[in-house]
Amino acid sequence: MKEAASDDKGLIVDILTESFKDNQSVNYLIPADNRRLKRIRALMDYSYETCKLFGKVYVSDDKSGCALISFPERKKMTLKSLWLEVKLILNGIGFSNVSKAIKREKEISKNYPKSKIFYLWFIGVRPDSQNNGVGQKLMAEIIKESERMKRPIYLETSTMKNIPWYKKFGLDVYNQLDFGYNLFLIRNDR
Template sequence: MKEATSEDKGLIVSILTESFQDNQSVNYLIPADNKRLKRIRALMEYSYETCRMFGKVYLSDDKSGCALISFPERKKTTLKSLWLEVKLILTGIGFGNISRAINREKEISKNYPAHPIYYLWFIGVQPSMQNNGVGEQLMSELLAESERMKRPVYLETSTMKNLPWYKKFGLDVYNQLNFGYNLFLIRNGQ
C-alpha cells in the first residue's frame, strides 16, 4: 500500500462510494432521495479530507482498494474542518440528519479508550476486484502499521458478513449498538 496523494482523491472517493452504497451505517445518515449516490459521494469526500488532515489515507498497490485512518486525538476545529462539515450537511446528510449524526458519533466514541487509537474509518475495494486478496493485503499492512505505532485498531461495521473477515485478523466485537440497525464495535488486543 502507499499513502495517497491529493491526485488520488477522485479514485478513492469512487471506490468508497461504490463499496458502501448499500451499507446500513452509511445509509442511516443519507436521505433516501434521488441524490443518494451524490450524497454518499459527499460523505466519502468529507471522510477523505478529514483523514488527510487528521490521519492517513492509503491506496492499495494495484489502486483497487483504499483505507481511511483517523487519529481522533489529533482532530481539531479549524476553518477547513468547519467548512468540510458545512459542506457535508449541505451536500450529504442534510439538515434533518444533523442530530442523528451527532448522537451516533457520541454513542460510538463513548466506547473508545482514553489513550490514542488507530481508527479504521473506511476500508473498501472496488466491487469488481473484491475477493481477490486486495482487502486482506491492505488489512495486514494496516495492522502492521498500527502495531509499529503501538495503537490498537478500532472500527465499526453494520455488515454481519464482514465479522468473520475481521475475526481472522484478530479483531473482535466488543460491543454492539442499535440505531435501528446493529452496529458492531470492533477492536484488536486490549
Template sequence: MIEAKSEDKGLIIDILTESFKDNQSVNYLIPADGRRLNRIRALMDYSYETCKLFGKVYLSDDRKGCALVSFPERKKTTLKSLWLEVTLILNGIGFGNISKAINREKAISKNYPSTPIYYLWFIGVQPDSQNSGVGKRLMDEIVAESERLKRPIYLETSTVKNIPWYKKFGLNVYNQLDFGYTLFLIKND
C-alpha cells in the same frame, strides 16, 4: 500500501462510494432521495478530507482498494474542518440528519479508550476486485502499521458478513449499538 496523493482523491471516493452504497450505517445518515449517490460521495469526500487532515489515506499497491484512517486525538476545530462539516451537511446528510449524526458519533466514541487509537474509518475495494486478496493485503499492512505505532485498531461495521473477515486479523466485536440497525464495534485484542 501507498499513501494517497491529492490526485488519488477521485479514485478513492469512487471506490468507497461503490463499496458502501448499500451499507446500512452509511444509509442511516444519507437521505433516500434522487441525490443519494451524490450524497454518499459527499460523505466519502468529507471522510477523505478529514483523514488527510487528522490521519492517513492509503491505496493498495494495485490501486483497487483504499483505507481511511483517523487519529481522533489529533482532530481539531479549524476553519477547514468547520467548512468540511458544513459541506457535509449541505451536500451529504442534510439538515434533518444532523442530530442523528451527532448522537451516533457520541454513542460510538464513548466506547473508545482515552489513549490514542488507530481508527479505521473506511476500508473498501472496487466491487469487481473484491474476494481477490486486495482487502486482505491492505488489512495486513494496516495491522502492521498499527502495531508499529503501538495503537489498537478500532472500527465499526453494520455488515454481519464482515465480522468473520475482521476476526482473521485479530479483531473482535466488543460491543453493539442499536440505531434501528445493529452497529458492531470492533477492536483488536
C-alpha cells in the same frame, strides 16, 4: 499499500462510494432521495479530507482498494474542518440528519479508550477487484502500521458478514449498538 497522493482522491472517493452505497450505517445518515449516490460521494469526500487532515489515507499498490484512518485525538476545529462539515451537511446528510449524526457519533465514541487509537473509518475495494486478496493485503498492512505506531485498531461495521473476516485478523466485536440497525464495535485492543 502506500499513502495516497492528492491525485488519488477521485479514485478513493469512487471506490468508497461504490463499496458503501448499500451499507446500513452509511444510509442511516443519507436521505433516501434522488441524490442519494451524490450524497454518499459527499460523505466519502468529507471522510477523505478529514483523514488527510487528522489521520492517514492509504491506497493499495494496484489502486483498487483504499483505507481511511483517523487519529481522533488529532481532530480539532479549524476553518478547513468547519468548512468540510458545512459541505457535508449541505451536500451529504442534510440538515434533518445533523442531530442523528451527532448522537450516533457520541454513542460510538463513548466506547473508545482514552489512549490513542488507530481508527479504521473505511476500508473498501472496487467491486470488480473483490475476492482477489486486495482487502486482505490492505488489512494486513494496516495491522502492521498500527503495531508500528503502537495503537490498537478500532472500527465499526453494520455488515454481519464482515465480522468473520475481521476475526481472521485478530479483531473482535466488543460491543453492539442499536440505531434501528445493529452496529458492531470491533477492536484488536490487547
